[in-house]
Amino acid sequence: MDATKVFRLENDVLAFRFTATLSDRAGESPRERLVDPAHLELWFRVAGLDVVGLDAADLRSAVDFREVVHRVGSAFATGLTPAVTDLAALNRVAAGGRATLVLDEKGCAAWSLENSSLADALSVIAQDAIRVLGACDTVPVRLCEGPGCAGLFVDGSRGRNRRWCSMNTCGNRIKKARLAAK
Ligand SMILES: [Zn+2]
Known part of the structure; x- marks a missing residue:
């Protein structure tokens, strides 16, 4: 599987890149890219999070968590207050892993997952979401x-006037569409 063809990977925020595994989500035919546990493992691997041995239940909980991140992000993006239950879920997942960042002699940092578990990987994503969404509106x-x-x-x-998640897509x-209309 070529990850660059399977996923949309251009978003530089890890947590938002994760939410983009469901694309065209507000359209008529949303496209689920995490179609099975192997796809989820591939996505994690590309993100530098090495998780193996995932099953269908893991996939379901990862997808549920992904939607929590999207709901909380959408709320802040549109000036609304996120649901208390979503905030609690995000904070719970963030606290539920044991991944650490490790620095090497070349000046590269990489995630080290203590248990290589789904909880470790989702915790990294949750903390990334909190870092970005929790910047007190800055x-x-x-x-x-x-x-x-x-x-x-x-x-x-x-100018704070960007309108699209990606210029390429x-x-x-x-x-x-504009050119076609002319
Ligand atoms: Zn977009």
Whole structure:
């Protein structure tokens, strides 16, 4: 499996890249990319999180957690207060793992998962989500305006006017649609 063809990996926020494993989520035909435990393991591997031996129940809990992240992110992106139960779930998952960042002599950091468990990997993602969403409103989190996309992204543009999760996919789609309309 070529991960770059299976997944959308261009989002530089790990937690948002995880939520993008369901794409076109607000469209007519959302596309689930975590179709089986092997796909989930592949996604983790590409993210530098080595988890093996996942089963169907693991996949379900990972997907449930992914939707928690998306709901909390969407709430903040649209100026709403996230559900208490979602916040509690996010914080619980964050606290439930034992992964640590390890630095090597080349100046590269890598995740070391103590138990190589799903809980370790999801905890890393949860903490990443908390880091980005928990910046007390100083990091502008947005929902992509691409038709049906609803992908989360951080708007790092100078004018704070970025509209798409990715220029390569959603940005291009809009451009093409505009050209076709002319
Ligand atoms: Zn998008």
